[in-house]
Amino acid sequence: MVQITFxxxxxxxxxxxxxxxxxxxxxxxxxxVDGIVAECGGSCVCATCHVYVDPDRAGELPQPGEEELELLEEVKAERRPTSRLSCQIKATPALAxxxxxxxxCQT
Ligand code: FES
Known part of the structure; x- marks a missing residue:
């Protein structure tokens, strides 16, 4: 278990x-949690699970893959340097x- 703050x-x-x-x-x-839609259920095709990772820790996450980067271009809210798709971030002890x-907005 790892504690994450949304x-x-x-x-x-x-x-x-x-x-x-x-x-x-x-x-x-x-x-x-309010605000996550996740229309595709985590298949990395909908871009409705957009989150902003804490800028101080964003560098600790594995880099986004090609599919995630392409989808991040389609997010409805402002895209920021720390924008990620939450279905592509797996909980690990390092993220405590x-x-x-x-x-x-997501859609
Ligand atoms: S849930 Fe669809 S891209 Fe994350």
Missing amino acids: VEPSGNQIDIDVSDGWSLMQAAIANG GLKVAIPE
């Missing part, structure tokens, strides 16, 4: 213990305490 579009923060290997999208959906913010 910041909903309203600014509300939710700490969730995420099982190793789960994606942050799966954890958000399972815990009713990571904070991700959810943009105001």
